[in-house]
Amino acid sequence: MDFPLYFLDGIGNRLMFAIIAITHVLINHPLAIGAYPLVVALEFWGWRKGRADIDELARKVTFVLFLVTTTLGALTGVGIWLGAALIAPFGIGALLRIFFWAWFIEWFVFIAEVVLVLIYWLAWKRWAEGRMKKLHMGVGVLLAVMSWFTMAVIVAILGFMMGTGSWTADQNFMSAFFNPLYAPQLLFRTAYAMLGAGLFVWFLQFFFTEKGSDLRRRAVRFISIWVLAWTPVCAIGAVWYWGRVPEAARANLDVALMTQKYSQWNDSFLLIVGSIVGLVLLIALIGTIRPKVIPHFVLIIPFVLSLYMLGHFERAREFLRKPHVVADYMYSNGVRMDELPVFQRDGMLTYATYVRHRTVTESNKLEAGEDMFVLACSRCHTTTGVNALTDKFNTLYGSDPWDEAALNAFIENMHLSRTYMPPFPGNDKELGALVAYLQQLQATKRSVLGAQTRGVDVPPPRATGTASN
Amino acid sequence: MNIPYILLTPPVPRDLALELPLDPFSLEILLVGLFLLHILFVNLMVGGAILTVFFELLGRLSARYDRLAREIGKTITVNKSLAVVLGVGPLLCISLLYTAWFYAANGLTGNGWILIVPLVILAFLFSYAHKYTWERWTGRAKQHHIVLGAASAILFMSIPFIFLANINLMLFPDRWTEVSGFFSSLQIGNVFPRYFHFLTASIAITGLFLSGWFSRKNFPMERVMPTFTRPEVRRMFYKLAFWATVAQVAFGPLLFVTLPSVGITFELLAVILTGVALAAIILAMMWKEVTSADHRIGRLYWPIVAAFTVLVVFMATGRHVYREASIDDHRQLVVDRTDKFQAVELATLMRIEAGLGVGQATATGPTGESVFKNCAACHAVDKVLAAPSLREVYSIYADNPSGIVDWAKDPGVKRPEFAPMPSFAHLGDEQLELVAEYMLEVGAPEGQDSGSDGESM
Structure with a gap:
């Protein structure tokens, strides 16, 4: 709460951050966690068979992985830190205090991962014979283990945000770490990463192998078997996770609405997932039995679909966490559950730092209302852009001037009927100011500038403080 | 200075x-x-x-x-x-x-x-x-x-x-x-x-x-x-x-x-x-x-x-x-x-835990009127906000408060002009019954007795 708040009216903070985070996960899962084991397996296979062409294929695939993971992959990972500091400094700050050691250890593993990927790629040609080749494959195995381990730590934090388990009661690090969602999510993500890697390399190898060649035939079959093996594990992980998620969501959210939202999403999603998995299995089966039949372009389809699936999964996971950023502890707008009653009684502006006014008056109502919008709404909503307040209220009340009493009643009670919304964290006067601001917004459609553009205001010191010098 | x-x-x-x-x-x-x-x-x-x-x-x-x-x-x-x-x-x-x-x-x-x-x-x-x-x-x-x-x-x-x-x-x-x-x-x-x-x-x-x-x-x-x-x-x-x-x-x-x-x-x-x-x-x-x-x-x-x-x-x-x-x-x-x-935060939490409320009016048990807060964002007595007015609700459910309860637990879409109503099953039957009666009471046309025909009073 008490930070100058970065706000991108227009695309919105959420979308900006989602672009960074989803890019990261879409690279990290298939191209790092899953692909390193796969190329090491390819390298090993080539070495056992004494086939230089398989080794060369594995090397070329590694070059692509190296280029993508050390640039886009690594930097979007760091970007999650940089971005979270902007969109939810209160959330990332709190998580950092709880999970510092987990992240610290993860950091060491991350360093090891980067060092190993540099060695694995840069030393490929130099460590080509005898014991050095074995050492090289050993580096690959270690690299695969390390990149998996970074995920094994992060999954704990992701699960924690959705279900804190017994942490809220005991504040114990281990209960935070091994939260109820930990194991199923880790299994699901691991299997997904392996599967995704198969789908990626399936497609990629066509650029490095020749049509009709023995190498291509063998590579397609090898990867088809890899895909066939991981798909069921991924499905089991998904079902297990699926079973845990609603429970955890139920514990954090009001049952009914979530179930309704969830089930709508559930039906269409299950159908899509089922079709994608079926398609993947079909191609993999053909690839195993008649690898020559598979044309190039077909193989990009499962990869793209799997990326879509993962993206959708992350979106849904984020949605289920609402109205909290950390379950049972902090709402998505940074208000802690414990401070909510104080704000509702005394007012949020009263305790805020970077606002223009601490108390609402008739003359400052619109400015105070805008400040309330920034404090209470702007982490998720924009004025007129993505997930815009104007859209939300137009859906509810139409485009005629919105009714003051209706807006008042809605905002005061929205968390009851829409359980993904946090309760309004202010007093009645602040609610009135927000409503006045919203009515003005409907009329003017004027966008709001964040602290990164407009800077911050500090209300003048209170009368008691100014008398002395 | x-x-x-x-x-x-x-x-x-x-x-x-x-x-x-x-x-x-x-x-x-x-x-x-x-x-x-x-x-x-x-x-x-x-x-x-x-x-x-x-x-x-x-x-x-x-x-x-x-x-x-x-x-x-x-x-x-x-x-x-x-x-x-x-x-x-x-x-x-x-x-x-x-x-x-x-x-x-x-x-x-x-x-x-x-x-x-x-x-x-x-x-x-x-x-x-x-x-x-x-x-x-x-x-x-x-x-x-x-x-x-x-x-x-x-x-x-x-x-x-x-x-x-x-x-x-x-x-x-x-x-x-x-x-x-x-x-x-x-x-x-x-x-x-x-x-x-x-x-x-x-x-x-x-x-x-x-x-x-x-x-x-x-x-x-x-x-x-x-x-x-x-x-x-x-x-x-x-x-x-x-x-x-x-x-x-x-x-x-x-x-x-x-x-x-x-x-x-x-x-x-x-x-x-x-x-x-x-x-x-x-x-x-x-x-x-x-x-x-x-x-x-x-x-x-x-x-x-x-x-x-x-x-x-x-x-x-x-x-x-x-x-x-x-x-x-x-x-x-x-x-x-x-x-x-x-x-301040701690003092407030302690007041709440002691049942003293936050320092404002203390909450009592739910009444039809208090539960209606859940609905007031969309339903008003005479006005059409984001959903039918209570007058209209009355005209449909006058004899049938449990119809309101059933609908609220599993709403469908009757009117394409309104956003779909979310389910309120989480409120529980007891509160939903209270609010249903309240809605019919205030939704009844002016001058007419609440609850209408079969109801007592």
Whole structure:
């Protein structure tokens, strides 16, 4: 709460951050966690068979992985830190205090991962014979283990945000770490990463192998078997996770609405997932039995679909966490559950730092209302852009001037009927100011500038403080 | 003097409500140590990128420098990745120790801050492209190759600016209200002297590094750079490191005199002057190396590296001492404010736990009227808000309150003109029955008795 708040009216903070985070996960899962084991397996296979062409294929695939993971992959990972500091400094700050050691250890593993990927790629040609080749494959195995381990730590934090388990009661690090969602999510993500890697390399190898060649035939079959093996594990992980998620969501959210939202999403999603998995299995089966039949372009389809699936999964996971950023502890707008009653009684502006006014008056109502919008709404909503307040209220009340009493009643009670919304964290006067601001917004459609553009205001010191010098 | 006083009143935010995972002193040690490791590789990355382009340009005059440039360029691949990955640890430490200050600076320079991500990605991609096209882009394409290298070097040189702006801005909370955007933040404190100090240090450290790197035993000098001799390369980079360090004699004091006085203490002076004395010794050692005969050059390499390490530890400590001193008073204000708020919060929670409410009207059991708050956002008595009015509800359910309950538990869509109603099953039958009766009561047409026909009363 008490930070100058970065706000991108227009695309919105959420979308900006989602672009960074989803890019990261879409690279990290298939191209790092899953692909390193796969190329090491390819390298090993080539070495056992004494086939230089398989080794060369594995090397070329590694070059692509190296280029993508050390640039886009690594930097979007760091970007999650940089971005979270902007969109939810209160959330990332709190998580950092709880999970510092987990992240610290993860950091060491991350360093090891980067060092190993540099060695694995840069030393490929130099460590080509005898014991050095074995050492090289050993580096690959270690690299695969390390990149998996970074995920094994992060999954704990992701699960924690959705279900804190017994942490809220005991504040114990281990209960935070091994939260109820930990194991199923880790299994699901691991299997997904392996599967995704198969789908990626399936497609990629066509650029490095020749049509009709023995190498291509063998590579397609090898990867088809890899895909066939991981798909069921991924499905089991998904079902297990699926079973845990609603429970955890139920514990954090009001049952009914979530179930309704969830089930709508559930039906269409299950159908899509089922079709994608079926398609993947079909191609993999053909690839195993008649690898020559598979044309190039077909193989990009499962990869793209799997990326879509993962993206959708992350979106849904984020949605289920609402109205909290950390379950049972902090709402998505940074208000802690414990401070909510104080704000509702005394007012949020009263305790805020970077606002223009601490108390609402008739003359400052619109400015105070805008400040309330920034404090209470702007982490998720924009004025007129993505997930815009104007859209939300137009859906509810139409485009005629919105009714003051209706807006008042809605905002005061929205968390009851829409359980993904946090309760309004202010007093009645602040609610009135927000409503006045919203009515003005409907009329003017004027966008709001964040602290990164407009800077911050500090209300003048209170009368008691100014008398002395 | 009332006005300056008001202008200098800094914002005093509340801190987060959780304890630090580690005592501040240990965190400070971690921060300084890990940051040094990070900045070493940042220096090598930035210095490497600059020197690569410099020698590639020199290579246009004399081809031998092109080979040298290429070898320098190869070092960037590892150094730049380590620079990034080693940055995460100190980032965690600084975010923990200075949460309210660091995140404030991030927010105030937000667009610049988040642009770090695409800019570094671009710098890395350019650097790879530059490295892997070296043999292919020759002849006429060589110009393009140099432009590519220059683009990557310029990016590598610009990104540190954003970080510097942030760690500079966080130190001066009384100036935060003056900032509007990244560029305006550069007017506060002394970002530019700091930047030149950093850039010169990058050249000095990279010079020292390359002086050792190209002299290592397993470096195939005869194969990759046959026109150079080891002592020659060694001396060349020693000279570079020497003159860059001499330049710090200008940038160092400039940095110092432009520091806002708020954080300057005797402690800081002592640390910095010790560093300066050490720098003088290092310069003498390096000059001895530069002027020594071919077969003797390199004997002082490791002593120089060791002395340099001690020097940067002193400089980093100086930085930290300054940071602590400049934030110190403000931190006390933040702690006080946080404590005060937490006392209010605790008192409120205790009142609630004792059943006294928050200090306003206390809640009693649910009534139809109180439960109706759940509905009031969309349903009003006469008006059509986002759903049918209660008059209309009455006309449909007048005899059938349980119909309202059933509908509320599992609503469908009857009217395409309204947004679909969410389910209220979570309220439970008891509350839904209360609200159903309430709705029929107030929804009944004027003058008509509530509950209508069959109901009692």
